[in-house]
Each structure stands twice: as C-alpha cells, then as structure tokens.
Amino acid sequence: MNIKILKKYFPLKRYGQNFLINNSIINNIIEKINPNIEQTLVEIGPGLAALTKPMCQILEELIVIEIDSNLLFLLKQELFYSKLIVFFQDALTFDYTKLFYKKNQLIRIFGNLPYNISTSLILFLFKHIAVIKDMNFMLQKEVAERLTASPGSKSYGRLSIIAQYYCSIKILLNVTPENFWPVPKVHSMFVNLTPHHHYPYFVYDVNFLSLVTNKAFQNRRKILRHSLKDLFSEIILIKLDINPRLRAENISIFQYCQLANYLYKKILKK
Ligand code: SAM
Numbered sequence: 001m002n003i004k005i006l007k008k009y010f011p012l013k014r015y016g017q018n019f020l021i022n023n024s025i026i027n028n029i030i031e032k033i034n035p036n037i038e039q040t041l042v043e044i045g046p047g048l049a050a051l052t053k054p055m056c057q058i059l060e061e062l063i064v065i066e067i068d069s070n071l072l073f074l075l076k077q078e079l080f081y082s083k084l085i086v087f088f089q090d091a092l093t094f095d096y097t098k099l100f101y102k103k104n105q106l107i108r109i110f111g112n113l114p115y116n117i118s119t120s121l122i123l124f125l126f127k128h129i130a131v132i133k134d135m136n137f138m139l140q141k142e143v144a145e146r147l148t149a150s151p152g153s154k155s156y157g158r159l160s161i162i163a164q165y166y167c168s169i170k171i172l173l174n175v176t177p178e179n180f181w182p183v184p185k186v187h188s189m190f191v192n193l194t195p196h197h198h199y200p201y202f203v204y205d206v207n208f209l210s211l212v213t214n215k216a217f218q219n220r221r222k223i224l225r226h227s228l229k230d231l232f233s234e235i236i237l238i239k240l241d242i243n244p245r246l247r248a249e250n251i252s253i254f255q256y257c258q259l260a261n262y263l264y265k266k267i268l269k270k
Helices: 003-009 023-033 052-058 069-076 079-083 096-103 118-126 141-148 158-166 206-217 234-239 253-269
Strands: 040-044 062-066 084-088 107-112 132-140 167-175 188-195
Touching: 023 052, 023 132, 023 167, 023 188, 040 052, 040 096, 052 062, 052 079, 062 069, 069 084, 079 084, 096 107, 118 132, 118 141, 118 158, 132 141, 132 167, 141 158, 141 167, 141 188, 158 167, 158 188, 158 206, 158 253, 206 253
Parallel strands: 040 062, 040 107, 062 084, 107 132
Antiparallel strands: 132 188, 167 188
C-alpha cells in the first residue's frame, strides 16, 4: 500500500499500533512459535499482517482478532485473506473458551500486543487458561521483566506471582525499538507463556491469592505487618513462618499461596 495513504490512517496511538518492520525479526518470531498445520492458532491484532502473512504460508487457517476496522479493510485485499477467520472485536472481550469447544482443541495465542492493554489482556487470558496450549507475545520489556521476576527484584510483584502461578515463562527474544514503525520509546521482548501441566503451587482458590498479593503490593515500601494487618495478625504471619518485618517483594510465591490458603480456610470455618 502507498506509504502516504498508510500514514494518513495509521498508526493509531489508542490501539498501540507499532508495526513490526524487520523481516529477520519476523522470521525469528515465526520460528520460535513453531506453528503446526494441525493446531488452532489465534493472532491478537494482526495489524498490517507482519506476522499474519508468514503464518498463513504455513497454516491452512488462522483466527485473527482485530479492533481496528480500517486494518481489517486492508487485510481483505490480501491473497491470504481466504485463510483467515476474522473477529472484528476487542481481544479483551473474546470468548477463548467458546473457541476451544468449537475446535475441540487447546488453542495457541500469539501477537505483537498493543502495549497499553498487554497486562490486562494477559490477566484476562488467565481466566481461560484451561483451554490454552501456549501464548507467545511481544511485550514491553518492563512487562516481560515483571512476568519473569523472582523475589527480591524490583520487578517482582502481583503480575509475577499470578503469572508464574499459572505458567512457565521464558523470554525468547530481545527486540530493539527500530524494528517497529513508528519507533516506540520502549524496548520489547518476545515471551512464551506455557500453562503448567502440573501446578507447582497449590491454592484452594486463586481469588484469595489475588486478594493477598493485591494488599501486600498496594504499598511496596510498607512491611508486611502493616500492609497485611487487615488480613493477618503478626502472630499468624510468624506461625506461617513469614517474617512480618519483610516487604512484599521478599516473599516467595509459595509463601503467598500459604497466606491465600490460610485465609481461605479461615473464611470457610465462619
Ligand atoms: N501484528 C502487527 C505487527 O506485528 O506489526 C500489529 C501489532 S500492533 C502492536 C497491535 C495491533 O493490535 C494493532 O493492529 C491494533 O489495531 C490491534 N489492537 C489494539 N487493541 C486491540 C484490542 N483491544 N483487541 C484486538 N486488537 C487490538
């Protein structure tokens, strides 16, 4: 398409449109995803088809979810369009579980995500975790670091705990800003999230894990004795072998699960 026309309609900042423009990175991403014709693949935000086109060279069918109707109009002009099943929809409202039932197969989700929704989208996808085979996403470096962070690091927080509870997470590629148009202000990382087959952590109810981590990280600088005082007395923290003088970032995922389970049992007893 004529670059002048392209620039007239795109990119839309509100949809986080930073398009991939380096073929060698694109090929690398496809290689890392390693799609198979038998699998159900879903792309979030096909945009100008940087990943969609090479994917369609491998697959017979690709499901795409795109919010921008102008981009869908452009996709329609492409030869590979016949291979696409298109949802003109917000990926944050898509029913991934319904798709699983339709395909009768776990789904693989990928995309160069719009950075403004990437965290909420990942949290939303965890609600559909049972129907997901894996997820491969281009993310802002800081989000990738939060996803993979260990206790004691500055990036460790709610997202690290919830994400690592559900998935094993690997950073696959570092991608510098000049590989996108327009050039973003941030660095990016391509990340794989694979749901655990056997969960390394046990919680009775993940909502309690969410509640405890939310409280603990509301103010990272507070020590647990203060930040968790509405949920746990100091004596209970000590009983659970958790030092009440530590900060939220010093507690392991296992310990957060212990706290969540304690609360769950306490509430059940009432
Ligand atoms: N895949 C293309 C690429 O790599 O060049 C485009 C990636 S661009 C970073 C993000 C894409 O997601 C855009 O096409 C944008 O319109 C789309 N998008 C933004 N918000 C969305 C949403 N909530 N649901 C679905 N698609 C969305």
